[in-house]
Amino acid sequence: MGKPTGFLEFDRKEAVHKEPLERIRDFQEFKKPLSLKEQQKQGARCMECGVPFCQSGMMIAGMASGCPLHNLVPETNDLVYRGKWKQAYDRLAKTHSFPEFTSRVCPALCEAACTCNINGEPVATKENERAIIEKAWEEGWVTPQKIPVRTGKKVAVIGSGPSGLAVAQELNRRGHEVTVFERRDRIGGLLRYGIPNMKLDKSVIDRRVKLMEAEGVVFQTGVDVGKDRKASQIRKEFDRVVLACGASNPRDISVPGREAGNICFAVDFLTSVTKSLLDSNFEDKQYISPKGKDVLVIGGGDTGNDCVGTAIRLGAKSVTQLEMMPEPPKERTLQNPWPEWPRVLKTDYGQEEAIAVFGKDPRIYQTTVTEFIKDEKGNVKKAKIVKLAPEKDEKTGRMNMVPVEGTEEERPAQLVLIAAGFLGSQKYVTDAFGTDLNPRTNVLTKPEEYETSVPGVFVAGDMHRGQSLVVWAIAEGRKAAEAVDRSLMGSSF
Incomplete structure (x- = not known):
């Protein structure tokens, strides 16, 4: 163990994010990684536990706890602390195919299961991995492997x-x-x-x-x-x-008015935007445009958040995000102990940007759509929404979210993005x-x-x-x- 007291001496430190009002001007990555020296301190925070839950990749209470790839997390963190970047890359590459992808988009199951998470903040393993793989690319350590023998298969x-x-x-x-x-x-x-x-x-x-x-x-x-x-x-x-x-297969919603124009799946929206960006930097106009529109995102997960951030960058007039389930607690409850995945409130980059631009969180919890209202051209112009409340099904014992009478209202929506999963x-x-x-x-x-x-x-x-x-x-x-x-x-x- 490189630094036995590292988790006591150093606070968790993450990559610096551009301010929301600055980063929404383009579609470039907005995280500025720490210096390698600072990243080494983050590696020092690893306790190298006797039982490293961070690399367990087991299912607890129906959710993953620890890395499914079983990355040798304490070993790589220790090598980061020691500044042995080549060895850290070699160790990481034994279990991981593409650290450059997960170090950008993974919700960090390893960090959720980190022992430091019990009474403090977890080791910044995800950003340690990004530092390792980007250093490896920069130094030319990531090279094509020679295949000595071909099987003919x-x-x-x-x-x-x-x-x-x-x-x-x-x-x-x-x-x-x-x-x-x-x-x-x-x-x-x-x-x-x-x-x-x-x-x-x-x-x-x-x-x-x-x-x-x-x-x-x-x-x-x-x-x-x-x-x-x-x-x-x-x-x-x-x-x-x-x-x-x-x-x-994206999950659809079946309500009156679903056939109206400008109602589409989130994946189609995001695909059209990225393709236009790559093809022509949006000059071809071949994307689903939210510009000047009240955008309604149905779904509170990562894809819904991506829709929020994308719509803001492309000039949406307003963005609202509906979530059927109740707002999660800000901290773990007794029913959700470590090392289970923490079911807590997370405000992601898109929601941060919506707060900066529109002055409020775009999410409305325990709410769903009951009908879409069309304009004279057949395009959606409004959505009828209703509040939901949990109700136990006496036959199955399951809790269902059911409409609350008297809570119906209408909201303007000229573009609806369905991000309800697959x-x-x-x-x-x-x-x-x-x-x-x-x-x-x-x-x-x-x-x-x-x-x-x-x-x-x-x-x-x-x-x-x-x-x-x-x-x-x-x-x-x-x-x-x-x-x-x-x-x-x-x-x-």
């Missing part, structure tokens, strides 16, 4: 999100010939088009993709397997297939490959396994486990790659 990966990229990287490094098929015009899946540029600059993805290409991975964009290419053809050409298409995999893909599904329409496998009901066809990521985090997708991709390798070679390393 060919694997198709369908989808280039975080799980697909992880599968491709691992299988290619095991000597197999890997081709990744992506239906969109650029590689990255959710990373590319589901996460705004100010959270994850797309040059970060491009940098990694170029390195994977140099290692031998083949990427084909604009190929929608199940439509442009038949599944049967793919199966003939390749020894194994891995489905990594994500949980791509329901599962897309039917045309699973039909094309003939895979069995579970009741949530995720691809079915045996517990802790990755081969589907169709021999030789595997699955990873959100398509397997349902809508989840980037870190879970990467973990799934690595495990699926091991299963595919074992299927091809009889064993895996």
Whole structure:
């Protein structure tokens, strides 16, 4: 242990954020990392616990506690403290495929399970990891790995999100010939088009993709397997297939007036904005514009927050975010002890920006939409909303959120963004490959396994486990790659 009293001597310190009114002027990343010297102090705060919950990656009370990748967190934190950056990178790379992604977009499950979190603030492990990987890129330590022997086996990966990229990287490094098929015009899946540029600059993805290409991975964009290419053809050409298409079915809401214009899914809004930004820096105007409109975001999660921040940057007149559930407490309750994931109030960057621009938090809790009202052109102009209250179902014992009579009101809304989550995999893909599904329409496998009901066809990521985090997708991709390798070679390393 490098600094036994580090957690007592040094306060937690995070990257400096640009002020909200400054950062909303563009779509650039707005966090300024600490100096390496300051970051070393953050590494010193790690207690190197005998039982490091930070790297456990276990499920507690239905939620993840600790890193699903089982990163060797105390070891990397200690190496950061000692300034041994090359060793820190080597250690991190043993368990992690893409630290540059998670160190920007992960909610830091490792930090939530940090022992320092019991009576203080957790170690800044997420930013330590970002410092490690960016130092590694800067110093030229992240280089294409030489593949000494090729097996002659060919694997198709369908989808280039975080799980697909992880599968491709691992299988290619095991000597197999890997081709990744992506239906969109650029590689990255959710990373590319589901996460705004100010959270994850797309040059970060491009940098990694170029390195994977140099290692031998083949990427084909604009190929929608199940439509442009038949599944049967793919199966003939390749020894194994891995489905990594994500949980791509957005959850809709069914209320009167839903057919009105200017009501769209959050993923379509965010995709259109990022594509226009990348294609022309918005000059082509080929994006769903919130400019001058009262924007209503339905959904209180990360995607809803991304919609808030994006809408503000593009000139929304106002932004309101509806959340069906009650406002979380500001601190852990006795019913939510450490090391469970903390169910506490979090004010993210988009909400901070809304407060700075409009003078108030955009979130309205325990509220839902009951109807959309159209204007004379058939576009949405207002939304009827109602307050909700928890009510116990006597038959099932579950708590349901039910409308409270007399709380109905109307709100102006000329653009509605539905950010209510995702329901599962897309039917045309699973039909094309003939895979069995579970009741949530995720691809079915045996517990802790990755081969589907169709021999030789595997699955990873959100398509397997349902809508989840980037870190879970990467973990799934690595495990699926091991299963595919074992299927091809009889064993895996």
